[in-house]
Amino acid sequence: xxxxKRVYCIGIxxxxxxxxxxxxxxxxxxxxxxxxxLYPPMSDYLAAWKIPVHEGYxxxxxxEARPDLVxxxxxxxxxxxxxxxALDADFAVRSFSDxxxxxxIAGKHSIVVAGTHGKTTTTSLVAVLLDEAGLDPAFLIGxxxxxxxxxFHNGKGPxxxxxxxxxxxxxxxxxxxxxxxxxxxxxxxxxxxxxxxIYRDLAHVKSAFRELVARMPADGRIVAAVGxxxxxxxxxxxxxxxxxxxxxxxxxxxxxEFALTATQLEVSEGGTAFEFWRRxxxxxxxxxxxxxxxxxxxxxxxxxxxxxxxxxxEVALRGLAAFRGVKRRQEIRGTLRGIxxxxxxxxxxxxxxxxxxxxxxxxxxRRLLVxxxxxxxxxxxxxxQKDYADTFAAADNVAICEVADTPIYSATGEVTERxxxxxxxxxxRARGKAAVALPDADAIAVHLLAVCSPGDVIVVMSNxxxxxxxxxxxxxxxx
Numbered sequence: 001x002x003x004x005k006r007v008y009c010i011g012i013x014x015x016x017x018x019x020x021x022x023x024x025x026x027x028x029x030x031x032x033x034x035x036x037x038l039y040p041p042m043s044d045y046l047a048a049w050k051i052p053v054h055e056g057y058x059x060x061x062x063x064e065a066r067p068d069l070v071x072x073x074x075x076x077x078x079x080x081x082x083x084x085x086a087l088d089a090d091f092a093v094r095s096f097s098d099x100x101x102x103x104x105i106a107g108k109h110s111i112v113v114a115g116t117h118g119k120t121t122t123t124s125l126v127a128v129l130l131d132e133a134g135l136d137p138a139f140l141i142g143x144x145x146x147x148x149x150x151x152f153h154n155g156k157g158p159x160x161x162x163x164x165x166x167x168x169x170x171x172x173x174x175x176x177x178x179x180x181x182x183x184x185x186x187x188x189x190x191x192x193x194x195x196x197x198i199y200r201d202l203a204h205v206k207s208a209f210r211e212l213v214a215r216m217p218a219d220g221r222i223v224a225a226v227g228x229x230x231x232x233x234x235x236x237x238x239x240x241x242x243x244x245x246x247x248x249x250x251x252x253x254x255x256x257e258f259a260l261t262a263t264q265l266e267v268s269e270g271g272t273a274f275e276f277w278r279r280x281x282x283x284x285x286x287x288x289x290x291x292x293x294x295x296x297x298x299x300x301x302x303x304x305x306x307x308x309x310x311x312x313x314e315v316a317l318r319g320l321a322a323f324r325g326v327k328r329r330q331e332i333r334g335t336l337r338g339i340x341x342x343x344x345x346x347x348x349x350x351x352x353x354x355x356x357x358x359x360x361x362x363x364x365x366r367r368l369l370v371x372x373x374x375x376x377x378x379x380x381x382x383x384x385q386k387d388y389a390d391t392f393a394a395a396d397n398v399a400i401c402e403v404a405d406t407p408i409y410s411a412t413g414e415v416t417e418r419x420x421x422x423x424x425x426x427x428x429r430a431r432g433k434a435a436v437a438l439p440d441a442d443a444i445a446v447h448l449l450a451v452c453s454p455g456d457v458i459v460v461m462s463n464x465x466x467x468x469x470x471x472x473x474x475x476x477x478x479x
Contacts, residue, residue: 004030005030005068005069006029006030006031006032006066006067006069007021007029007031007032007067007068007069007070007071007099008034008061008062008065008067008070009021009031009032009033009070009073010033010057010062010071010073010076010082010083010086011033011034011035011074011075012034012035012046012051012073013035013036013038013039013042013053014035014042014073015042015143016073016096016140016142017033017071017073018046019140019141019142019151020071020096020099020100020140021033022046022049022150022151022152023100023140024103024104025050025051026153026154029103031051032052032054032065032067033051033052033054033071034053034055034056034057034058034061034082036055036056036057037055038055039465057080057081057082058081058082059084062082062086062089063085063089067091067092068092069091069093070086070091070093070094071093071094071095072086072093072094072096072170072171072172073096073170074096074169074170074171074177076171077171078172095169095170095173095180096177097169097170097181098169098173098180100140100162100181101181101182104140104160105138105162105182108138108158109158109184109185109309110162110183110185111126111160111162111183111184111185111186111187111305111309112178112181112186113161113162113163113301114164114165114186114187114188114189114209114212115188115190115231116189116191116193116194116348116350117189117190117192117294117348117350118190118294118295118297118298119142119163119165119189120141120142120326120329121290121295121298121325121326121329122189122298122301122302123139123141123142123161123162123163124143124145124325125299125302125320125323126139126161126301126302126306127141127145127148128147128148128302128319128322129302129303129305129316129320130157130159130311131147131148132315132319132322133306133311133315133316133319135155135157135158135159135309135311136156136157137153137155137157138157138159138160139152139153139160139161139162140152140160140163141161141326142165143326143329143345144326144327144328146324146325146326146327147324162181164178164186164212165177165178166178166194166205166208166209167195167198176208176212178212179211179212183215184216184220185222185308186216186222186223187222187223187224187301188213188224188231188234188235189225189231189297189298189301190225190230190231191205191209191228191233191234192230192348192350193205193383194348194378195377195378196377196381196383197377197378206230206234209234210234210237213234213235213238213239216238217239217240218239218240219240220239220240221240221242221308222238222240222241222243223242223243223245223301223304223308224242224243225244225297225301226242226244226245226246226257226258227244227245227246227247227248227258228246243259243260243308244257244258244259245258245260245261245297245301245304246262246297246300247261247262247263247274247293247297247300248263258279258280259278259279259304260276260277260300260303261277262274262275262276262296262297262299263275263276263277265293267291267292267358267361267362268362269362269363271287271289271291272288272291272292272295273285274287276300276303283313286299286303287321288320288321289321289323289324289325290323290325290329290330291330291358291361291362292330292357292358292359292361293354293358294351294355294358295358303316303320306319327343328343328344328345329344329345330355331343333470334477336474336477337454338455339452339456339457339458339477340363340457341458341470341473341474342457342459342460343460343470344461345462345463346461347374347376347461347462347463348376348378348379348384349384349388349390349391352372352388352391352392352461353390353392353393356370356395357393357394359457363457365455366456366457367453367456368394368397368456368457368459369395369397369398369448369451369452369456369457369458369459370392370395370397370398370399370461371398371401371444371448371458371461371462371466371469372392372398372399372400372461372462373401373441373461373462374400374401374403374419374421375401375462375463375464376463379419380403380418380419381418381419382417382418382420384419385419385420385424386427388424389427392435395433396433396434397433397451398428399436399437399438399447399448400421400424400425400435400436401421401438401439401441401444402421403419403421421437421438422437425437434451441467442472444469445469445472445473449473
């Protein structure tokens with residue numbers, strides 16, 4: 001037990017830091033912390049875990065806590081009064097990533113899931129498959145895995161499964177988070193340009209992933225989506241074996257150069273069934289309760305990790321079928337008056353496109369009405385303006401939230417060109433799509449409630465709360 005050790009978390013209200021606080025409290029540490037503002041659901045979780053939290057930053061909070069360790073989240077700036085107090089008082093200080101490794105991962109087999117897209121779903125899948133096999137894995141995920149109704153677990157088994165983010169670590173450590181987790185098994189789902197606030201371009205992103213690969217031990221294993229060019233490039237000089245996976249459009253001998261592939265995808269409202277192949281030989285049918293080619297790839301990655309951990313194929317497939325998804329990833333929030341409202345985290349053009357294509361195969365006869373909020377640092381820029389015009393091909397009606405005219409943080413140079421919701425709406429209309437740009441969630445709710453009809457599917461896409469748009473839509477449908 002660690003009950004005598006006091007840990008104070010600055011920036012505790014974020015998904016990652018809040019989950020770390022919960023994991024440490026579950027492990028026996030005396031945890032407290034602070035944030036500028038606290039919002040549900042994390043505020044509710046912290047209260048349920050009985051973790052004392054200050055709202056607002058004040059140097060006295062740290063001093064009064066008398067912590068053995070202060071953990072500083074990556075949203076905290078160098079001038080934060082509590083961070084300054086901790087450093088000036090010479091308390092032991094760690095970044096989120098280093099604290100997670102030192103207090104939870106060290107001593108276990110570290111399974112790190114990295115990539116531009118699919119990290120949260122794949123991390124959740126791996127955790128569920130290992131749990132189904134009775135291995136009781138510890139894990140920390142950047143979302144709520146429905147099977148556990150949690151984003152973390154202090155498992156007693158030999159494995160720790162962690163979502164490895166390429167974002168930087170802290171104001172005092174600008175290296176990517178995923179370099180800090182001591183990966184022994186590494187999954188790379190995709191490598192594309194994102195996080196324009198810290199990465200200059202795609203080459204810069206690839207350099208971070210190449211460093212992650214280069215740090216792998218010789219006896220480690222890399223599970224990689226080698227059908228994607230960016231992934232192939234970063235694993236080309238790996239110091240350990242690479243096991244490739246991917247979805248093939250045709251059998252092509254099952255893709256003998258891949259360790260695991262999938263073909264013959266059959267999508268229904270209940271998920272996706274597929275033929276899977278091991279090193280070019282047919283291995284039977286599998287099913288995952290998710291839709292979309294990208295999610296079948298996530299399932300293949302999890303099956304390969306489970307195999308490396310000694311899980312039998314029978315048990316792994318049972319775990320795959322038992323997987324119940326992740327909150328805010330194609331999550332059905334409700335169906336009223338014959339209209340289904342789905343909440344999804346997608347925001348990068350590739351993720352938006354693949355999610356909508358998956359939902360189109362899931363609901364082939366129903367209209368897809370999409371509400372999209374470009375709120376990330378990258379999507380608020382002009383970078384993907386033209387890409388987004390291709391992204392919504394599977395949608396029937398699109399409402400884009402106008403971007404707030406607030407400063408865009410950048411460590412890579414001045415931001416001079418901003419994303420235009422109106423321009424995207426015009427481009428979509430030119431392609432024959434019904435599309436509008438609207439100022440906020442309230443206006444979008446009014447618009448969608450006016451144009452929807454029984455049988456429609458409304459998809460709300462944002463990596464934030466989007467002004468509680470899902471709730472507003474469901475409330476409107478109830479009325």
